[in-house]
Structures are given as structure tokens and as C-alpha cells.
Amino acid sequence: MSILRLAITQPTASPDPHRNGETTRRLVRTAAARGARLVLFPEGHLSGYAKEQVPDFADTDWTAVREQTQAVTELAAELGVWVLLGSAHPLTPPHRPHNSVYVISDTGQVLDRYDKRLCSATETRHHYTPGTQATVFEVGGYRFGIAVCVEINFLQVFTEYADLGVDCLLLPTYPVDAIFRTKAQALAAITTCWIAVCSPDQTRHLVPSQVFGPDGTCLAAATGDEEVVYADLDREDPRFHTALDLARPWRESARDGGFHREHLVQDPRSDDKTTL
Numbered sequence: 688m689s690i691l692r693l694a695i696t697q698p699t700a701s702p703d704p705h706r707n708g709e710t711t712r713r714l715v716r717t718a719a720a721r722g723a724r725l726v727l728f729p730e731g732h733l734s735g736y737a738k739e740q741v742p743d744f745a746d747t748d749w750t751a752v753r754e755q756t757q758a759v760t761e762l763a764a765e766l767g768v769w770v771l772l773g774s775a776h777p778l779t780p781p782h783r784p785h786n787s788v789y790v791i792s793d794t795g796q797v798l799d800r801y802d803k804r805l806c807s808a809t810e811t812r813h814h815y816t817p818g819t820q821a822t823v824f825e826v827g828g829y830r831f832g833i834a835v836c837v838e839i840n841f842l843q844v845f846t847e848y849a850d851l852g853v854d855c856l857l858l859p860t861y862p863v864d865a866i867f868r869t870k871a872q873a874l875a876a877i878t879t880c881w882i883a884v885c886s887p888d889q890t891r892h893l894v895p896s897q898v899f900g901p902d903g904t905c906l907a908a909a910t911g912d913e914e915v916v917y918a919d920l921d922r923e924d925p926r927f928h929t930a931l932d933l934a935r936p937w938r939e940s941a942r943d944g945g946f947h948r949e950h951l952v953q954d955p956r957s958d959d960k961t962t963l
Contacts, residue, residue, distance in 0.1 A: 691827040691920045693855070693883055694718030694726040697896040697909045700861070700887035702740035704748060707733050708755030710913075711772065712762050718915055719766040724793070725826055726770050727885045729896075730803075730836050730859040731786065733759070733774035736887075737814035739861060741775075744784055744814065749777050756789065764795025769826055771833070773859045773885075776800060778816060786815040788833050788859055790824050799824055801833035805841050821847055829854045829920050836860040839870050845878050846942065855881040855920060862886055862894040876903030879935040881920055888913050902930040 696714045701707050711728060718726040734752050735741040756774065763770045769792055776787040785802035792798045802818025803810075811817060821844075822833050832848035834856060848856055856878070858871060868884070871894075875882040879901040886894050897908035898918035904926070907916040922931060940946035956962060 689827050691725070691829050692721070692723045693898060693918050693920065694721065694723035695883050695885050695896045695898060695907075695909070695916045695918070696726065696728050697886060697888050697891060697914050697916070698728065698732060699913060700729070700732070700736060700740055700889050702735040704734060704751040704755045707735065708758055711755075711759050711770075714913075714915055715759070715762055715766065715768060715770055718917075719768045721915075721917060723917060724768060725831075726768055727857050727859060727883055728771060728773050729885045729887045730773045730788075730861045731775060732859070732887070733772055734784075735775075736773075736861050737775070737786070737810065739889075741814075744775060744777075747775070747777075752777075760791050760795040760797065763791045763793060767793045769793050771857055771859070773835075775815070776802065783814060783816045785818055786810065786835060787818075788822075788835065788857070790822065790833075793826075801835070803835040803838065805838045805844065807837045810837075821851065823848070823851050823853060831855050831857055833857045833859075836862070839867060839874065842874075845874050845880075849878040849880060850939070850942065853880055854922075855883065857883050857885070859885045860894070862890050865893045868894045868897070872899050872903050872905065875899035875901060876930070879930045879938065881906075881918070883918070900930075901927050901935070 698710045772789045775784040777784045788801045790799040801822035804818045830853045832853040882899045895909040898906045906918045909916045
């Protein structure tokens with residue numbers, strides 16, 4: 688079974704697409720040199736994230752955003768790595784952009800895009816248009832799904848991906864509280880999926896970029912400025928035998944009712960809820 692190396696970046700957030708593009712390419716080169724197959728960037732990284740770096744997308748230089756994104760796709764093809772790039776995705780005026788993650792393949796193609804579905808109230812009213820669909824793609828025999836930031840508060844997002852057979856959830860974010868880390872760790876253990884949390888450097892005091900295993904253990908976490916952390920996905924790792932080989936198939940069957948259905952019985956002592 689193949690092992691797949693993830694690189695989780697922690698760049699400084701900036702409102703300048705040119706600066707963000709340069710940072711992206713520098714970190715992709717760093718990750719590729721360390722053998723990473725997939726490189727993840729935070730929420731809103733390329734364009735700048737609304738509320739924090741971008742007060743109003745009406746002032747955004749969309750030409751620069753497109754040019755910098757195109758340069759990243761060309762580098763992905765040159766180095767043969769996948770890049771998951773957080774950015775705003777413009778819609779037809781006057782519609783607000785999506786809060787998106789571009790799925791850029793190792794051939795430099797934008798194969799898909801995840802548009803954040805459960806945007807916050809402020810995001811939805813003032814900055815972004817919500818998306819509507821889950822996104823699943825495969826790299827090296829591993830299935831990946833994407834959720835963004837505040838969506839961590841909605842268990843149905845994560846159980847949906849678990850039911851879609853995802854091995855690893857990519858979770859770019861701009862966290863505002865430290866409890867986010869605890870939620871991500873718990874969801875990794877609950878869904879028996881690897882979860883990769885990707886934060887900007889400004890928020891590492893709350894939630895650093897890090898990766899949790901399918902048993903909920905922290906496999907790697909950033910500690911320094913603009914650090915890139917790495918984690919190897921390995922289904923054969925004996926640490927994850929219980930989570931992957933025992934818990935995951937049983938929980939899948941339990942969620943759809945199949946496992947317990949065959950053990951149900953017809954018994955008047957079960958039907959009568961008032962008897963002792």
C-alpha cells in the first residue's frame with residue numbers, strides 16, 4: 688500500500704495577491720523538495736480573506752488573482768505536486784464571490800473547486816455566496832474531501848464525507864478561537880479520517896497548522912513562523928489498525944442502520960416503556 692505525504696502550510700495572511708502568489712510558490716517548492724504529493728494552503732490565502740484582509744471584494748484586483756493562480760498551476764505541473772489553494776472565486780456581478788479551495792492537480796489542471804457551503808452569518812450577508820456541493824478527489828489511492836473553517840461546527844458535513852469513503856479531510860481555516868483544535872481532533876477520531884488543519888501564521892497562537900490521525904492523535908503541528916508541517920498517510924500503520932480496520936467499517940454499517948437492524952427483536956417487554 689502506498690504512503691502519501693501531505694504538506695500543510697502556515698503562511699502569513701496578506702491582502703496582496705502578488706505577495707500571496709509569491710509566498711505560495713515558495714512554499715510549494717519547499718514542500719516538493721521534501722517529497723510532498725499534496726500541499727494545502729489556508730482559507731482565502733491567494734486573494735486575501737474577507738473581514739480580515741479584504742474589507743470589500745469590490746476593490747479586489749481579480750486580474751492579479753487569476754494571474755497568480757495561473758502561475759501556481761504552472762508550478763504544480765513543473766514539480767508534479769497537487770496544490771489545494773484557498774481563494775475567493777469571483778462570480779458574475781453583482782453576485783458575491785465564493786469562498787473557495789481550488790483543486791490543482793499535479794499536471795497543473797484545476798480539476799475541481801470546493802465552495803464553502805455553510806458560511807458564517809457575516810460572510811453570507813456581506814462577503815460570500817455559499818456553495819452547494821461536497822468535493823471529493825483522489826491522489827495516490829487516497830480519497831480527499833474539503834471543508835472550510837466554520838463548517839467544523841456542522842457534524843453532517845463530516846459524516847457526509849465519511850459516507851463518501853473519504854480517507855482524509857482537508858480543513859483550511861482562519862480560526863478565531865482555540866477550541867477549533869479540539870473540535871478537529873474529536874472529528875478525526877469520530878469519523879476515523881485523517882484531518883489536516885491549515886491556518887495562517889497570524890492565528891497559530893490559537894490553532895497552528897497540524898494533522899490529526901484517524902484515531903485522533905496529533906501527528907504533526909507547526910511551532911515556528913511560516914512553518915510547513917508534514918504527515919504521511921499510511922493505511923498500514925499499526926497505530927491505526929483499530930480506527931481503520933475495526934471502527935470504520937462497523938461505524939459505516941451502524942450509521943446506515945444495517946448492523947443493528949438484524950439484531951432487533953419483537954418483544955412486548957421492549958414495546959412497553961412503562962414496565963419494570
